[in-house]
Amino acid sequence: MPDPQPPDSLSAYLAPEGFVADLQHELGGDALETHDRLVLARTANPRPVWVANTWHAPQRIEIASIGDAVKKLRAIQRNWALYSYAEHRRAALIAEQLPKVSAKPLSFGAPAPSAPLGSWTLLDKTTLLAAPRCSSPFPNGEVHFIEDRTTPPSRAYLKLWELFTLLGEHPKPGEFCLDLGASPGGWSWVLAGLGARVHSVDKAPLDPAIAAHPNIETLRESAFGLDPAKVGPVDWLFSDIVCYPARLYTLVEKWRATGNVRRFACTLKFQGPTDFDTMRKFAAIPDSRLLHLHANKHELTWIKLR
Ligand SMILES: C[S@@+](CC[C@H](N)C(=O)[O-])C[C@H]1O[C@@H](n2cnc3c(N)ncnc32)[C@H](O)[C@@H]1O
Known part of the structure; x- marks a missing residue:
């Protein structure tokens, strides 16, 4: 699980659902801004634990329109996962025009995706926060499997x-x-x-x-x-x-x-x-x-x- 953290840089840490306070507690004074579950912070060492996905070196990008957002994201790389916490409609319209990232549940035994997957969000109508490199190969760190609902006696x-x-x-x-x-x-x-x-x-x-x-x-x-x-x-x-x-x-x-x-x-x-x-x-x-x-x-x- 490579998870490089250049010193003196910024990271955006996506807290697992329900654990923003735990993440903020870990980051202490390194936390700079919180946008719902996403905490922008000075890159922490040791790395925080209450994290679903770490966005390395996120960039703020001004956008003039939906098309401009698509153009700017595609110019950076191909695959992007949206974390949407505000401006949902506008974010969805941007996401629709980006290449589709497979949302199919994984069959156990198949490897994790290896293609680089960036993350982005809309901070407001005209500002993207985007990071081409993230710690998780899965959108927002969410791993979904084709489940076996009959054989195992618990979901553990x-x-x-x-x-x-x-x-x-x-x-x-x-x-x-x-x-x-x-x-x-x-x-x-x-x-x-x-x-x-x-x-x-x-x-x-x-x-x-x-x-x-x-x-x-x-x-x-x-x-x-x-x-x-x-x-x-x-x-x-x-x-x-x-x-x-x-x-x-x-x-x-x-x-x-x-x-x-x-x-x-x-x-x-x-x-x-x-x-x-x-x-x-x-x-x-x-x-x-x-x-x-x-x-x-x-x-x-x-x-x-x-
Ligand atoms: C969450 S369940 C484990 C689920 C299991 N990993 C599975 O996949 O089905 C926790 C288990 O810890 C067990 N446990 C609690 N105290 C224990 C002890 N002192 N020694 C062994 N097992 C203990 C409980 O009996 C319970 O079955």
Whole structure:
């Protein structure tokens, strides 16, 4: 996921729906202007986490007409995604004359689009804000899949589909995965479907149809009581446990200390206000990153891939 951030530049950060205040809190004095979910700011280092899409080096462009807007955007590059928060009608008329960007939902396993996708908005009738380079290959960071509404027992599987698509990487056949907080089994279903060997750990039962998968072994116990020494080497440790992020941090540190886990992907679930202190502790773990997936609610996904 390349996400370059030249120093001393401006960025426009699009907050996930419902999380503008969290983004503003992270940016503090670097935030300059807020336009609905879009916060124009001095480029922040470390990069903010409550972001659906980062617009790198956005430009203000004066436009005389709809045709002029189209001409000026096309002169910069081909593909543009509209973020519309005002002047909807005028923005839609501009968007109609720009090349169509596929809005088709993705089939899981297909790669994320690779063509550069810029973002633009109308700040007012005569001013565009436009950025040809953005962090997400998806319009406004929204990843939509052709969903499986029958097999997985929960919609949590969409988090893993999105994560693996963004990473361009996922567990390989035969790799060993621990799925902590696995019930009812959406994540285990994804992992076993990829051919990985899965130990699904939860106090609650897995959906019987998922538990019957030959690649899945279920452990009906607390993930916090699991002894890493008894588990041995782990290729991927997943956690979607409902618990306070501080408790998850202790769990992650316990497993990291063994040196026996190659990769982590864990959901931080905030109950009540966002726990920024713990969030920063996760973000500070070397070679790791925190991100907000489109499929995340009041949650973040922490990953460490080496
Ligand atoms: C959001 S659900 C997980 C959904 C799952 N990833 C899926 O795809 O179906 C959270 C799970 O955390 C489990 N949980 C809570 N405390 C736990 C603990 N101490 N050990 C293991 N699982 C726990 C709950 O029982 C619940 O099933």
